[in-house]
Ligand SMILES: Nc1ncnc2c1ncn2[C@@H]1O[C@H](COP(=O)(O)OP(=O)(O)O)[C@@H](O)[C@H]1O
């Protein structure tokens with residue numbers, strides 16, 4: 001019984017002089033939907049290709065369902081459904097013929113073939129395009145064909161390399177919904193450089209930069225910045241008199257949990273705005289009590305989250321794009 | 329083996345779904361017909377030997393034209409990534425491509441049956457129709473085609489560019505065809521070595537109706553060498 005779906009340890013990959021991976025390690029337990037995030041050239045595709053068996057690591061190990069992807073390649077690949085970056089397909093084939101071909105190459109038992117194809121077609125919404133040539137399909141439908149191909153053999157693990165790149169917003173929503181649906185029963189690792197993608201689909205985020213892991217956490221934790229957060233408040237006096245910003249600010253500094261107070265623009269008139277930094281605990285309750293005691297009125301309290309973009313930029317800021325990306 | 333057959337089937341269908349198939353095979357049939365029948369009309373003579381002597385030269389061009397796409401196109405379109413991540417050993421891809429190519433060449437050969445049969449039936453009055461040479465000739469051609477396909481596939485696997493694949497295949501096939509053509513001018517032992525390396529020499533043996541294991545072993549070995557080289561080149565595409 002495999003304990004983990006993916007286990008990667010000390011993985012390195014060198015292409016000539018380019019070090020694409022420099023000692024990457026992580027484990028993905030069964031059933032997780034993991035977002036694999038990083039700027040271009042971070043090593044996302046390289047990692048996924050190693051897992052899928054297309055690229056051989058320079059050193060380190062990678063196992064899928066406890067099978068080493070180099071030593072027991074064929075068995076490991078049976079557990080994997082893989083959507084490569086750019087989704088290469090046989091352009092001149094009809095969708096239905098392509099899916100039949102994949103079922104045959106994957107040695108799906110003859111008795112189950114048509115049922116598997118039918119179920120993949122239904123899940124990916126390919127019913128109306130079965131008889132079309134792949135080169136006639138829109139980008140969104142192409143992507144669905146790529147996904148159908150990846151789930152045809154009912155794999156335990158789905159590896160999706162930038163599944164939504166190049167799609168229009170409507171298509172992105174559709175493909176994300178499909179991935180979310182698939183994630184209910186499978187382990188999924190999907191790479192992206194679009195941050196909202198992981199927020200909407202993944203329960204865990206791995207951020208890579210320069211071939212190394214720089215963060216491994218839930219999207220929520222990564223966006224709450226761990227050591228507290230910020231609250232923006234807008235205050236007015238009870239009777240609409242002018243307020244002394246300095247005095248009110250000093251008062252706020254005394255509220256338990258508040259670590260820093262900065263004046264910001266209010267809403268005009270006799271209102272005052274403040275940006276408050278706080279520790280791990282939520283300060284809003286004590287803040288409210290303080291304001292009432294001071295005969296002030298709280299017009300607005302807004303928790304400003306640290307965006308994933310900020311975290312991402314902070315973590316991958318340096319050296320991530322140092323190596324120029326070669327054409328594929 | 330199931331995967332190899334699936335690949336063979338797909339390749340074969342794709343080939344006959346494209347105009348290249350009709351240009352390549354049509355060109356082969358026209359050329360074979362013209363080269364063969366023109367002496368028939370000019371000097372009123374034709375023999376099966378003439379016919380079977382002609383086809384190997386044409387194969388030097390036909391086979392690389394048939395195999396040039398096989399590997400190069402997978403690399404170029406990126407579908408090789410799909411194939412190389414399927415649960416099968418790399419040789420299955422190569423065997424699949426080999427079987428498909430042999431099928432394509434066989435279709436071309438099938439259409440030459442009217443030529444050879446019409447000649448074979450032009451026997452003297454009362455003489456019985458002799459199937460032997462026809463059968464031996466086609467067997468020899470299939471073996472020769474197998475060897476050329478192995479070489480052509482390797483050429484195709486070397487780059488993304490099918491023209492490069494064609495040229496490498498052409499040069500290799502030509503070399504194995506031409507190698508003994510000046511053997512008579514050389515010292516005997518060297519001449520014999522060159523003869524043994526010549527696909528044409530072994531073909532003539534078989535076409536004569538003498539099925540020697542040495543000829544069989546030669547073709548099968550050359551085919552195997554081509555397929556092994558192709559598999560190695562393919563595996564190195566894994567990076
Ligand atoms: N086939 C290759 N040959 C040479 N360098 C490569 C190859 N594939 C990727 N690289 C390099 O390896 C690094 C990581 O690439 P990749 O894994 O594709 O990153 P990502 O998918 O995160 O954008 C980049 O610097 C890229 O240029």
Ligand SMILES: [Mg+2]
Pocket residue numbers: 044045046085
């Ligand atoms: Mg990539």
